[in-house]
Amino acid sequence: LRRAVADHQRRFYGLEVDAETEVLITAGASEAIAAAILALVEPGDEVVLFEPYFDHYATSVALAGGRRRVVRLREPDLSFDVADLESAIGPRTRLILLNTPHNPTGKVFDAEELGHVARLAIRHDLLVVTDEVYEHLVYDGGRHIPMATLSGMAERTLTISSGGKSFGFTGWKIGWAHGPADMVSAVLTAKQSLTYVSGGPFQHAMVTALGLDDGYFSQLADDLEGKRDLLGDGLRAAGFEVFPTAGTYFVTADIRPLGFDDGVAFCMSMPERCGVVA
Known part of the structure; x- marks a missing residue:
């Protein structure tokens, strides 16, 4: 190895x-x-x-x-x-x-x-x-x-x-x-x-x-890039501001456009508000 x-x-x-x-x-x-x-x-x-x-x-x-x-x-x-x-x-x-x-x-x-x-x-x-x-x-x-x-x-x-x-x-x-x-x-x-x-x-x-060929690595990035775009578009449509994601599998969204300023409180409220655990 x-x-x-x-x-x-x-x-x-x-x-x-x-x-x-x-x-x-x-x-x-x-x-x-x-x-x-x-x-x-x-x-x-x-x-x-x-x-x-x-x-x-x-x-x-x-x-x-x-x-x-x-x-x-x-x-x-x-x-x-x-x-x-x-x-x-x-x-x-x-x-x-x-x-x-x-x-x-x-x-x-x-x-x-x-x-x-x-x-x-x-x-x-x-x-x-x-x-x-x-x-x-x-x-x-x-x-x-x-x-x-x-x-x-x-x-x-x-x-x-x-x-x-x-x-x-x-x-x-x-x-x-x-x-x-x-x-x-x-x-x-x-x-x-x-x-x-x-x-x-x-x-x-x-x-x-x-030792996998280059196709594996390029396909990995292409696949995740598409998923990044799908998630980012959905968050923007819901009213979030989405910061640029050039790599990794993280997307950072700002809740302030929705009228909130406490990220922890926002996440804690999501199960009651929309049945989503954050």
Whole structure:
């Protein structure tokens, strides 16, 4: 499986990865994220996150004794202010945790945005941990750009992904991380205290999945793009404002055009109002 991961990275992104020393198999991407934070963050260190973010990031940082510094993705285009990113970086900053395509907004960071992150990571000698589990769920002719492909970033980036989203096997919990050998070795030290091995038989199946032809991956994106459009059109027809979704399988809708301003209260009222659980 480590060889299949390395082959996948070469095939899709032109990355040369040593399967023996630079790839680690984990119990899903979630374990890879937790092990990475536990290995690379010391108590008091700061981790920069883009908000909103997958809640697992916050718990992993807390377990490591780290502190979160957040940069907000701004409506309606879900862009970020580079000045906000610069101000979030301080003397205790250890790493930037970047998720693209992004959960839960559906944003796909473009080359210019990734360039800003890379420039600041290099300037401040920071590590970057990237969660790229939605890498094959990109729409409208867009493309996913791994941070490790940018100049000067392969040597400071740990790339995390899994088979859960690309192949619909979330329950199998087969993930991986790759990066510089010393960084992967450090993550392994933490990982082996979380689980020893996961999904042995499923790992063989994932080798086959990663080797599927290009038609599978393009059809996956095309199919989900159509479903995104169907759902978005329906929500707009119901009166919601729908923000752009360039990737993932998330659609973000704003309830304010309907006269509501409390998302939690709105969701709690839906079973009574229309028989829908949110």
